[in-house]
Amino acid sequence: MEYDKYAHEPFAVTADLAVLTILDGVLHVLLVERGQEPYQGHWALPGGFVQPDESAETAARRELAEETGLSDVSGLHLEQLRTYSEPDRDPRMRVVTVAFTALLPHPPEPHGGSDAAQARWVPYDTAGPLAFDHDRILADAHERVGAQLEHTCLATAFCPPEFTLGELQQVYETVWGTALDRPNFRRKVLATPGFVEPVPGAARLTGGRGKPATLYRAGAATTLRPPLLRPTSEGRPA
Amino acid sequence: MEYDKYAHEPFAVTADLAVLTILDGVLHVLLVERGQEPYQGHWALPGGFVQPDESAETAARRELAEETGLSDVSGLHLEQLRTYSEPDRDPRMRVVTVAFTALLPHPPEPHGGSDAAQARWVPYDTAGPLAFDHDRILADAHERVGAQLEHTCLATAFCPPEFTLGELQQVYETVWGTALDRPNFRRKVLATPGFVEPVPGAARLTGGRGKPATLYRAGAATTLRPPLLRPTSEGRPA
DNA sequence: TCAAAAGTGTTCGTCCTACACCCATGA
């Protein structure tokens, strides 16, 4: 190992975020329009440099607060995705990016942050092409979240503090892009101890019509055993 | 974003490896004894600085070759674990570490590499305490590999090119620390298309006694659907 | 002929799937 801090070409480290949410039953991602070169005018994932006194996680949470304008991001789900370190990712210099996924319930209207021209929620399917290798990061984030839904209780992170089982099911259907059988989904969720717990006596009307649905809160469990596998789209799973 | 490369305190980026293998039915990890301060004389995970023209993946593979002395590491399983970036991880300077897990079949006798006093295979249970935050990295690697065995075909990475189902089962039992039912394990593996494929007409004696076992090769599949869940150790899974 | 390891069969329960059906509410 080396002692001279300046012996090598310096690395910059950034924390970039794939912030996902569900708007009107459609998966959306938070994007910012770049205000400067390179890729000026292109859309990109929000993020920024990790400061000397921060961990990448801390930096990611700070950036999340800045970009979304949320006053309290402490309770939001934030998870490290992976690190992207190819030498030519950024034409300016050597940049190593630690990518994170963040999941939001009811998202706020984002306001263009300090270093971004503007920020906007964009439907996942129409996002891209993005700056740098952010297309790949976003695709990795989607794949990861989809996989996590299968064997963790992550789906509640997309929901407000109190939610109906119909809303929870919509999270699965939106992220996976498949329809699920409602009775079976409900049984599966309720049979998993600690996944959700009912709010006593509470119910809410959802679509303006229909029977009011019981409200639930997220439970203490984090893992889902046995898992809730997404339907194998006929035949051999990929 | 900033343009001045030297505006911030420089970050160093390292690639560290949790190299796992199975020796005599016991999970082992490759450790190096540090030859210099800090933590001189302590054991640590092998690794080193990412060079300016390398990705973290490339650096990890280079380090793996150097530490193990293997001439061909191209076919070995190497996977990014996560990135550790707390500000005080290294007393000398700001070091961000991209950690990897590597899985080896029959491991070679390691020879002390260039910058390490010596390298050695250590049983997983007796490893530690290690230098820096390597105890945590190693624990994360073990947890990750254990989880991967459940829903990927990763286990074959621990096996030589041709192996018996008994050896494959031993991988699961060793990493998970639990016993599995042999008939059921065999059926499960064979029922998963692409997990393993038989080597025509080949068989091998394993323990000196008993019926020779059919030999198998790793198949083309990577995911395991439905998964092969580790036994829930009585009652509620963690 | 015995021990050891591979491989096969069978039973039984549990879980998943698929539907059909009932309930409560607003229009």
Add this chain to the structure above:
DNA sequence: TCATGGGTGTAGGACGAACACTTTTGA
């Protein structure tokens, strides 16, 4: 009273857990 969404019931099949049993080898 109809459409809409929430909630319950149930029959059938697939899968997994447990364990008995057969086969093939070396000692």
